[in-house]
Amino acid sequence: xxxxxxxxxxxxxxxxxxxxxxxxxxxxxxxxxxxxxxxxxxxxxxxxxxxxxxxxxxxxxxxxxxxxxxxxxxxxxxxxxxxxxxxxxxxxxxxxxxxxxxxxxxxxxxxxxxx
Numbered sequence: 828x829x830x831x832x833x834x835x836x837x838x839x840x841x842x843x844x845x846x847x848x849x850x851x852x853x854x855x856x857x858x859x860x861x862x863x864x865x866x867x868x869x870x871x872x873x874x875x876x877x878x879x880x881x882x883x884x885x886x887x888x889x890x891x892x893x894x895x896x897x898x899x900x901x902x903x904x905x906x907x908x909x910x911x912x913x914x915x916x917x918x919x920x921x922x923x924x925x926x927x928x929x930x931x932x933x934x935x936x937x938x939x940x941x942x
Contacts, residue, residue, distance in 0.1 A: 831866070850870050851870070854902055862883055862884070863938070867900065876899065878902060910938055914932070915933075
């Protein structure tokens with residue numbers, strides 16, 4: 828389990844603590860208005876997982892996206908905060924790509940609905 832702690836850079840005062848997350852969080856992105864956090868998550872076993880959106884003040888989960896077919900490594904919001912994008916590496920599968928290079932996929936979602 829992971830505890831996510833957000834602290835002020837100046838002075839180190841903790842502004843948010845989300846305990847007992849059942850996944851590893853390798854990357855976090857702030858929305859431009861500072862109200863939401865997007866998390867890349869990994870399950871710790873297969874190093875696969877999706878994306879979570881949290882309220883930056885309460886830590887409440889707003890969105891849970893678990894797209895198939897890749898391990899997310901990066902996430903970012905659009906400049907206006909209406910969309911966010913994740914970069915995933917897809918493992919090659921199938922008879923014609925059993926040992927090929929992984930593919931990179933960029934997914935873009937609506938930051939409110941996750942669609």
